[in-house]
Amino acid sequence: MNRRELLLSAALAGLTGPLRSVAHSDETKVPTSTHEDEVLWTRRVPVKWDVDIAIIGAGMAGISAALSAARSGMRVLLVERFAIAGGMLTTGGVSNFCGEMTGQGEVFDAIVEALHAWNAIGHERPSVFHYEILAIVLQELLLKRSVKVLFHTSFVDAREQDGRVTEIILRSKSGPEAVRARLFIDCTGDADLARALNFSVFKGRAADGLQLPMSMMYFVRHVTGTPPVPRAPEGWFKRLENETDLPMTSVWPDGPDGNAIKIKIPMYDATDTESLTAAEIQGRRRMCEVMDYHQRVEGKPWMLDHCSPTIGIREGARIEGDYVLQVDDLRAGRTFDDGIARGTFYLDGHKPDDDKRTYILPQDELEVPPYQIPLRSLIARDGKNLLMAGRCFSCDQLALSSARVSTTCSMMGQAAGITAALAVQQGCDVRDVAPAEVRRIVLERGAILDV
Numbered sequence: 001m002n003r004r005e006l007l008l009s010a011a012l013a014g015l016t017g018p019l020r021s022v023a024h025s026d027e028t029k030v031p032t033s034t035h036e037d038e039v040l041w042t043r044r045v046p047v048k049w050d051v052d053i054a055i056i057g058a059g060m061a062g063i064s065a066a067l068s069a070a071r072s073g074m075r076v077l078l079v080e081r082f083a084i085a086g087g088m089l090t091t092g093g094v095s096n097f098c099g100e101m102t103g104q105g106e107v108f109d110a111i112v113e114a115l116h117a118w119n120a121i122g123h124e125r126p127s128v129f130h131y132e133i134l135a136i137v138l139q140e141l142l143l144k145r146s147v148k149v150l151f152h153t154s155f156v157d158a159r160e161q162d163g164r165v166t167e168i169i170l171r172s173k174s175g176p177e178a179v180r181a182r183l184f185i186d187c188t189g190d191a192d193l194a195r196a197l198n199f200s201v202f203k204g205r206a207a208d209g210l211q212l213p214m215s216m217m218y219f220v221r222h223v224t225g226t227p228p229v230p231r232a233p234e235g236w237f238k239r240l241e242n243e244t245d246l247p248m249t250s251v252w253p254d255g256p257d258g259n260a261i262k263i264k265i266p267m268y269d270a271t272d273t274e275s276l277t278a279a280e281i282q283g284r285r286r287m288c289e290v291m292d293y294h295q296r297v298e299g300k301p302w303m304l305d306h307c308s309p310t311i312g313i314r315e316g317a318r319i320e321g322d323y324v325l326q327v328d329d330l331r332a333g334r335t336f337d338d339g340i341a342r343g344t345f346y347l348d349g350h351k352p353d354d355d356k357r358t359y360i361l362p363q364d365e366l367e368v369p370p371y372q373i374p375l376r377s378l379i380a381r382d383g384k385n386l387l388m389a390g391r392c393f394s395c396d397q398l399a400l401s402s403a404r405v406s407t408t409c410s411m412m413g414q415a416a417g418i419t420a421a422l423a424v425q426q427g428c429d430v431r432d433v434a435p436a437e438v439r440r441i442v443l444e445r446g447a448i449l450d451v
């Protein structure tokens, strides 16, 4: 085995460590790969799709962008690496909307209306929904508006000329394929398209790049009687004895006989494969420890039902836009001439280097008034036809801690879809679209921008 293979097998065995050690973690750490060889990889790839607008990432932002662009009459391709739509809300098991649920625009309204029609929202709280049903709702809405959806398809690379993205390269079971489009929207949460082109991006805390912590979501069923319940055998994981040993743990009802549980997993990098792999492994390890604590120490009649398919990621990388939204804009409840979305959630910024319930700011500084998001923070500074929406829009880390919630991501996505459609219709660069025209359509489609 060469050094790289050794490191890879160490990572797969769960040995690769986080960015830095956390006091609560008992992981064995080995250095991440430092292999620096390069190979040149060239290959002719068929242009399989030629569309008006290509969107990468079918989370709340990408779906909202796709649905709004399609409503404007565009031919839209939506690319998603996983098998279902919804992003963090489904694959991350989030299953709850934060922020105001009215006045987000017709896309969000259509999603909530469909969830109500399915009787799949509002049982425990008005904002809590059944996430498997959300996945169905989203795919059907996309198909109704004739969005071409590709699941199991990853964005890999992009071609660019003078700041204009010309094609993107996808990888799927069909092999590598290219997509040509007039406009591209990066909704990956991790700025994958922008990073592939070396466009300017930000990551994490300004001082050290540490991202907002991840969390693992898992779901337990209540066991009646005494059926055999799967439990971690002695010696597999650390036994936690006291509540103080637990990471930040949030417990909600999940139907009449179950609970949804969220545990904090800090100090990993969502844009680094080895770190992300280690985060998933550590997330499941911590889940086993906390499960065992609840069963053994607290005597809870809980059985593991399932863990979310992917760890919950709050922050990946943010693309530098024509404007970088700052936390002070939020504190001031700022409006902009090109304001096209509105944030209504508090500064939910947990400390990046701590797995307890600790915030970056003191409790009395978390609330912010409603604020606007300018169109300029959805336009990639280094591109002529690249927009972004959702977790990877242009902002600082604390502004993201509020604007990352799904309602606001949907608003940003809707505005990005409208802007992209206008740019295609007018045959112009994205920054030449009149913001007043975008605002007019955003308002016409039911969004409230008043602060």
Ligand SMILES: Cc1cc2nc3c(=O)[nH]c(=O)nc-3n(C[C@H](O)[C@H](O)[C@H](O)COP(=O)(O)OP(=O)(O)OC[C@H]3O[C@@H](n4cnc5c(N)ncnc54)[C@H](O)[C@@H]3O)c2cc1C
Pocket (backbone or CB within 6 Å): 056, 057, 058, 059, 060, 061, 062, 079, 080, 081, 082, 086, 087, 088, 089, 092, 094, 095, 096, 097, 098, 099, 153, 154, 155, 156, 187, 188, 189, 190, 192, 214, 215, 216, 217, 262, 311, 312, 313, 314, 389, 390, 391, 392, 404, 405, 406, 407, 409
């Ligand atoms: C643990 C946790 C709890 C949260 N709780 C709440 C809550 O209660 N309420 C709330 O409103 N918000 C909550 N949030 C925040 C919210 O869920 C997300 O920030 C929001 O949904 C992000 O939407 P998005 O579309 O920007 O990104 P994502 O949902 O992350 O979507 C990005 C999509 O892009 C895809 N993708 C990425 N890279 C590629 C690629 N290279 N090729 C193809 N596809 C790609 C991903 O698979 C994904 O589907 C929570 C987040 C976390 C992590």
